[in-house]
Amino acid sequence: MCSLDKSTIRMMPVECFNGQNLKDEHGGQGVLNYYTSNTSDYSFIFPLLDWQAINGITVEHGIALERCSNEPSSLIRLSFVGGVSDGEYEMTMMDTATHSLTTQRSWHFYDDAIVVLATNLIVKTINFAWTTLSSRRLSHSQITIGFFNSTIITLPNGFYSLSYNSGSPLNTCWPNKYWLSSSNARIVFVTIGIDLRNKTGNYIDIGTSNYTISTRTLTIWLDHGIGPYTLDYNYLILPNTSVQSTATIIKQYEEDVFSCVSTNGNFHEIM
Numbered sequence: 001m002c003s004l005d006k007s008t009i010r011m012m013p014v015e016c017f018n019g020q021n022l023k024d025e026h027g028g029q030g031v032l033n034y035y036t037s038n039t040s041d042y043s044f045i046f047p048l049l050d051w052q053a054i055n056g057i058t059v060e061h062g063i064a065l066e067r068c069s070n071e072p073s074s075l076i077r078l079s080f081v082g083g084v085s086d087g088e089y090e091m092t093m094m095d096t097a098t099h100s101l102t103t104q105r106s107w108h109f110y111d112d113a114i115v116v117l118a119t120n121l122i123v124k125t126i127n128f129a130w131t132t133l134s135s136r137r138l139s140h141s142q143i144t145i146g147f148f149n150s151t152i153i154t155l156p157n158g159f160y161s162l163s164y165n166s167g168s169p170l171n172t173c174w175p176n177k178y179w180l181s182s183s184n185a186r187i188v189f190v191t192i193g194i195d196l197r198n199k200t201g202n203y204i205d206i207g208t209s210n211y212t213i214s215t216r217t218l219t220i221w222l223d224h225g226i227g228p229y230t231l232d233y234n235y236l237i238l239p240n241t242s243v244q245s246t247a248t249i250i251k252q253y254e255e256d257v258f259s260c261v262s263t264n265g266n267f268h269e270i271m
Helices: 242-254
Strands: 002-005 031-034 058-061 081-085 090-098 099-110 114-121 128-137 144-148 152-155 158-163 171-174 178-180 193-201 212-226 229-237
Touching: 031 114, 058 090, 058 114, 081 099, 114 128, 128 229, 212 229
Parallel strands: none
Antiparallel strands: 002 031, 058 128, 081 090, 090 099, 099 114, 114 229, 128 212, 144 152, 144 171, 158 193, 171 178, 178 229, 193 212
């Protein structure tokens, strides 16, 4: 099960009033939460979040976070947002604009996968842009990284940076059921970041309650690099997939799906 929070000119994307939800500047920027058998992945986590790295969003990272009161003062809401479904599969889309970043994104939901496409990611300033793949609690499980040369490693707590290099035999990997496609010519370089550690935070930082929590959290993101630039990206999420079967499924999608991807500023399609 998934939830996807988008913004539109017709409604407020986030609620932040009465001193609550003070850091949720990007809560309507395509936040993609998915649930498997454990709904506690997102419970008691909000004081621990990097609010520029919450599930699914593509925003500038490392700039000052706007304090939210009623709604972020510089919030940009665009009109092109929506979705369509045949009752079995679904596609939804949203034009995104935050500060000096714009992009067109779409999400395609299938039985065993979520395909995410983005075109014309434009960053006009000398800032980093991140797309966050995962931001959640991870109390006990390990993170397994698989490479297409059959290398598989398990990561202990720590901060990791895996750089894409087109000349390396380890150039593509799937951290915890994610796959980054480098099929688009405008994807020149990207870094996958992983932050797995114990954190402590207090709700007073985001609201009015004074309550401290501690737990182990996981954040995974695509670091698109420092602007200015224009590029495209796409990635695949495979929930409930074993490490052993991931490579086979990725190969199937690469041959049958991403080989038929059309992504440009006006048209997103997968077949």
